[in-house]
Amino acid sequence: MEKIKTGIIGMGFIGVSHIETLCRIGFAETYAVADINYELAKKKADGYGIEKCYANIDDLINDPEIKVIHNCTPTHMHKEINEKIINSGKHVFSEKPLARNSEESAHMVELLKQHPDTVAGINFCYRMNPLIQDAKNRIASDEIGKPYLVHGNYLQDWLLFETDYNWRIDPEYTGTSRCVGDIGSHWLDLAQTMLGSRITQVCADTVIALPKRKKPTTQVETFTVNTNVEYEEKVITTEDYAAVLLKFANGASGVFNCSEISAGRKNFINIEVDGSLASFQWQQEQSDRMWKGNRNSNNEEIIRNSNLLTPEARKYSFLAAGHPEGWNDAFKNNLTAFYTFIRDGRKLGRDKADFATFEDGHYIMKLTEAIIQSSREKRWITIE
Ligand SMILES: NC(=O)c1ccc[n+]([C@@H]2O[C@H](COP(=O)([O-])OP(=O)(O)OC[C@H]3O[C@@H](n4cnc5c(N)ncnc54)[C@H](O)[C@@H]3O)[C@@H](O)[C@H]2O)c1
Known part of the structure; x- marks a missing residue:
C-alpha cells in the first residue's frame, strides 16, 4: 500500500513533533516541509531525511504528490493557510487554537461546507x-x-x-x-x-x-x-x-x-x-x-x-x-485517528470522529x- 504523503508548514517547536509522530504512523510519511525560515526548515528536513523542503508555502500546497497538510504556524497564520489548504482540495490538520477569534474560525467552518470530502482535524491531543x-x-x-x-x-x-x-x-x-x-x-x-x-x-x-x-x-x-x-x-x-x-x-x-x-x-x-x-x-x-x-x-x-x-x-x-504512555502517545493516537479516518474514506458530517x-x-x-x-x-x- 502506498503511504499517504504529507506536507508540514511551520518547523518550530511543534512542527518537529509532527514529523516525529508521523514517523510512527506506518501508512503516512512526511514528504515535504516549509517555513518562512528556510534555513531552519532545511536543517530539520535533512535531519529527518525528508525529500522536499520549500521556502514558499504555496509551492508545498500545490505539490500534487501531497494529500494531507499540517499547519504548525503561529495562530495568526492559521486561517489564511488552513483556507488555502482547504481550497486546494487537500486534507488539513491544524494546530490549536483554530484561529485568533471566532470570526476567523467561523469562516473556516463555512468554507469546509463547500468541501464535504475534506477531512479537517485539530490537534487537541490530550x-x-x-x-x-x-x-x-x-x-x-x-x-x-x-x-x-x-x-x-x-x-x-x-x-x-x-x-x-x-x-x-x-x-x-x-x-x-x-x-x-x-x-x-x-x-x-x-x-x-x-x-x-x-x-x-x-x-x-x-x-x-x-x-x-x-x-x-x-x-x-x-x-x-x-x-x-x-x-x-x-x-x-x-x-x-x-x-x-x-x-x-x-x-x-x-x-x-x-x-x-x-x-x-x-x-x-x-x-x-x-x-x-x-x-x-x-x-x-x-x-x-x-x-x-x-x-x-x-x-x-x-x-x-x-x-x-x-x-x-x-x-x-x-x-x-x-x-508508561504519555504526551507523544496521545499525539500519535490523535494522528492515527485522523489518518485512519482519511484512509478508510470516512466523511465528516456523516461519520463520527x-x-x-x-x-x-x-x-x-x-x-x-x-x-x-x-x-x-x-x-x-x-x-x-
Ligand atoms: N497541540 C499542542 O500541544 C501544541 C503545543 C505547542 C504549540 N502548539 C501550537 O502550534 C502552533 C505553533 O507553535 P510553536 O510553539 O511551534 O511556535 P514556534 O514559534 O516555535 O514555531 C512556529 C514556526 O512557524 C514558522 N512560520 C511563521 N510564520 C510562517 C509562515 N507565514 N509560513 C511558514 N512558516 C511560518 C516560524 O518560522 C516558526 O518556525 C501554535 O498555534 C501553537 O498554539 C500546539
Whole structure:
C-alpha cells in the first residue's frame, strides 16, 4: 500500500513533533516541509531525511504528490493557510487554537461546507490519552453516576519573568486571548470530551499580572531561555491567568483556572469529574494513571492496562502495563485517528470522529471569547 504523503508548514517547536509522530504512523510519511525560515526548515528536513523542503508555502500546497497538510504556524497564520489548504482540495490538520477569534474560525467552518470530502482535524491531543478515552466511555455508561462537577487547572511557568517573551503575548499573533486560547483551550476540550457535553455558560476573571514585559529585539524560539539579548519595553494586553466558572449542557457545573506564570508548573493539567457514585481524576504529568474516588469502598489507582480498557479505548493503547504512555502517545493516537479516518474514506458530517474537528475548534474559540468578554463585563455569558 502506498503511504499517504504529507506536507508540514511551520518547523518550530511543534512542527518537529509532527514529523516525529508521523514517523510512527506506518501508512503516512512526511514528504515535504516549509517555513518562512528556510534555513531552519532545511536543517530539520535533512535531519529527518525528508525529500522536499520549500521556502514558499504555496509551492508545498500545490505539490500534487501531497494529500494531507499540517499547519504548525503561529495562530495568526492559521486561517489564511488552513483556507488555502482547504481550497486546494487537500486534507488539513491544524494546530490549536483554530484561529485568533471566532470570526476567523467561523469562516473556516463555512468554507469546509463547500468541501464535504475534506477531512479537517485539530490537534487537541490530550483527549487522545487512552485513559481519557476510557474515562469518557465509562462516564457515558454511568459508571460514576450523574456527573455533578468538573474541576481542575492547566498551569505553566514559562512566562513568569518580565523578560519571558514569545509571539503568543502579542494580540496581533495570538488573538483575543493568550492563556485561555493557548492552554486553557486544551482543558476545555478535555472537559467536554470526558463529559460528552458542551459548556454552555461561563463566568470568568482574567488577570494580567505582568502589565509590562521586556521584548527581545531578536526572535527567540518557544520555550527557550533568553541570554545576552537586548530588550524593548512592551505594554501587555493579553492575560497571564484566568479563573472560570462553567455550566455544561448536561447540567454539570465546573470550575478551572489556567496560568502561564505558576513557578514550577511545567505542563500541569489536572482534571476531575465528580459524579453521584464516584469520581475520576487525571493529571497530564502522570498520564498513565487515573484515580477513582469511591464513597463506600476504598479509592482506586488505575494504572493503564490495555487489556482492561473499555473496548473502544483499547485501540489507543499499545504498550504493556507498567510501560508508561504519555504526551507523544496521545499525539500519535490523535494522528492515527485522523489518518485512519482519511484512509478508510470516512466523511465528516456523516461519520463520527474521535479527533477534534474544526467545528469543535470553532466552538472552543467561542468559549474563549466568552471567557474574555465575561471577565471584561463581570457577568455570566451564554454561548450561542
Ligand atoms: N497541540 C499542542 O500541544 C501544541 C503545543 C505547542 C504549540 N502548539 C501550537 O502550534 C502552533 C505553533 O507553535 P510553536 O510553539 O511551534 O511556535 P514556534 O514559534 O516555535 O514555531 C512556529 C514556526 O512557524 C514558522 N512560520 C511563521 N510564520 C510562517 C509562515 N507565514 N509560513 C511558514 N512558516 C511560518 C516560524 O518560522 C516558526 O518556525 C501554535 O498555534 C501553537 O498554539 C500546539
